[in-house]
Amino acid sequence: MNILSFEMTEIEEDHDYESLPANSSLTANLIAGALAGxxxxxxxxxxxxxxxRMQIINPTPQAVYTGVANAFSRIYTTEGVRTLWRGVNSVVLGAGPAHALYFGTYEVCKDFFGANIGEGHHPIAHGAAGACATIASDALMNPFDVIKQRMQVHGSTHKNVLACARSVYTREGLIAFYVSYPTTLTMTIPFQMFQFSSYEYFRKVLNPRGSYDPKTHMIAGGLAGAIAAAATTPLDVAKTLLQTRGNSSDPRVRNCSGLLEAFRIIYERNGPRGFVRGLKPRVLSHMPSTAICWSMYEYFKWFITKQDRPDKLHHLQ
Known part of the structure; x- marks a missing residue:
């Protein structure tokens, strides 16, 4: 084997898909993040x-559920399966650009905070990068999330995303789309710090070489999502109250303006158990969805950046 063949073989075997060329890594992260989101x-x-629905304060009698299976069965039989997908267009419109910004910011900040230096674990650097990514992406995603939840509640009459957005703006003003933003950040910053730190930890433990491994990304993502979702459920209950307040017939809920007041209402109406309403479906949702998100993100990043390898080999020749 000559020197050139040895160098080409070494690049093919040791090329780490996470160690991307400076001129293509951000683009790859943005595209991969959008598709994953x-x-x-x-x-x-x-x-x-x-x-x-399970987190709504004082729901109508038709929207009181005893568990995930009961909720699915009743919604399916009384409202139709399409009801479970009501508002999904808002997520599709917002998730692509928000997650592109999310993962792009994460990769840039991860490098800035020194998470890519050395072989050890860097939970603080990964957590800080995740927090920065959250602040940026939530600013873009929050209005879409408000629209989504308004269309998810029982008895919603909004026919589409645009009609819902117009109704919310006309009745409550622009503030309605961002009244939950501080609470969202209060929840999602620790959520993402838990998630990113846990994911990077489990990924390195399960796959020390750092090579592309779908099974590792799936397991690490699922565990990270479950941990983060369970830890931040009380804040998610408060966020839901703030984002759906316009649909409530309760004057106090309708006029709720912040996190502390939301916490007081939740405690007064449901006691300590009110802060874990929706815990099971939240974990059941985030565990597979985070596993899917990380798996898709890592796959698309690997697939996109793999195209750079022929250029490197051609350059050696």
Whole structure:
């Protein structure tokens, strides 16, 4: 084997798909993130719809459920299966650009904070990068999330995303799309710190070489999603209250303006158990959806950046 053949073989075997050329890595991360975000939210959307309904304060008698299976059965038999997908277009419209921004910001900040230096674990750097990514992506996604939840609640009369957006804006103003943003950040920053730190930890433990391994990304993503979802459920209940307040017949809920007041209402109406409403469907939703998201993200990143390899080999020749 000559020197050139040895160098070509070494590049083919040792090329790490995460060590991307500077001129293509951000583009790859943006595209991979957008595709992963759309896949994550649409596949598990019916479970998310059930979670939203189970978190509503003082629901109508027709929307009181005893569990995930009961909620699915009743919605399916009384409202039709399409009801479980109501509002999914809002997620599709928002998830692509929001997740592109999310993963692009994460990769840039991960490098900036030094998470790519050395072989060890860097939970603080990964967590900080995840927090930065969340702040950026949630600013873009929050209005779409409000529209989605307004269309998910029982008795929603909004025919499409545009009609819902117009109704919310006309009745409540622009503030309605961002009243939950501080609460969303209060929830999603720790959520993403838990998720990214857990994912990177499990990924390195299960796959020390750092090569592309679908099974590793699926397991690490699922575990990270379950941990993060369970830990932040109380904040998600408050977020749901704020994002659906316009649909409530309760004057106090309709006028709720922040996280602390939302917490007081939840505690007064449902006690401590009110803060874990929707825990099971939230974990059931996030565990597979996060596994899907990370798996799709890592796959598309690997697939896109794999195209750079022939260029490197051609350059050596």
């Amino acid at each position: 759309i896949g994550e939210h649409t596949i598990m959307y019916p479970v998310d719809s059930i979670k939203t």
